[in-house]
Amino acid sequence: SQKIEQNSEALNIQEGKTATLTCNYTNYSPAYLQWYRQDPGRGPVFLLLIRENEKEKRKERLKVTFDTTLKQSLFHITASQPADSATYLCAPDTGRRALTFGSGTRLQVQP
Amino acid sequence: DTGVSQNPRHKITKRGQNVTFRCDPISEHNRLYWYRQTLGQGPEFLTYFQNEAQLEKSRLLSDRFSAERPKGSFSTLEIQRTEQGDSAMYLCASSLEAGSGSPLHFGNGTRLTVT
Numbered sequence: 455s456q457k458i459e460q461n462s463e464a465l466n467i468q469e470g471k472t473a474t475l476t477c478n479y480t481n482y483s484p485a486y487l488q489w490y491r492q493d494p495g496r497g498p499v500f501l502l503l504i505r506e507n508e509k510e511k512r513k514e515r516l517k518v519t520f521d522t523t524l525k526q527s528l529f530h531i532t533a534s535q536p537a538d539s540a541t542y543l544c545a546p547d548t549g550r551r552a553l554t555f556g557s558g559t560r561l562q563v564q565p
Numbered sequence: 566d567t568g569v570s571q572n573p574r575h576k577i578t579k580r581g582q583n584v585t586f587r588c589d590p591i592s593e594h595n596r597l598y599w600y601r602q603t604l605g606q607g608p609e610f611l612t613y614f615q616n617e618a619q620l621e622k623s624r625l626l627s628d629r630f631s632a633e634r635p636k637g638s639f640s641t642l643e644i645q646r647t648e649q650g651d652s653a654m655y656l657c658a659s660s661l662e663a664g665s666g667s668p669l670h671f672g673n674g675t676r677l678t679v680t
Contacts, residue, residue, distance in 0.1 A: 497671030497674055
């Protein structure tokens, strides 16, 4: 069966460091992979989408990589700030079905 | 762009009662999705519409759940004979029908508590 794995343990880092979050998937052949941010009590907010033929995508302090051989995406936040503290969700997108989300990784950036 | 609007924000009901939630998507979006989320989990897909047609429904979705999208505008999600296990955040999202890769725009959800 299809499975999406994100680190269930919270990631705690110091302000100014780079946060790296991992998304692994099995039994999927996604054409895209989407990343979302979710704050407590709010709906997820779309951040970035990367296509299967793109190795890397950047947006301001965010960087996403997509390795279809390893079946893995990495999400990086450089120069992290306390305001980046949130849960980050990945969603492999096959293009044929509705999006399925991972359980998310909670990031806590300490000042 | 007023975003995706969901009402009510919170609903407390007794077990066995029926509840109905409403979602108003972004006006030019053709696709509308319902998800359910419990604490510590990601959103779990329930069903989605393209315009007024319900195109996909999760096989995990109980027969007590029904969704409609009359005229392809707002949508309602009804849960009949609620159970305590139905307590969750119910999220609605919409997207443009631009093929795969369209980002979802979520509302802030309706939190259901079944006592």
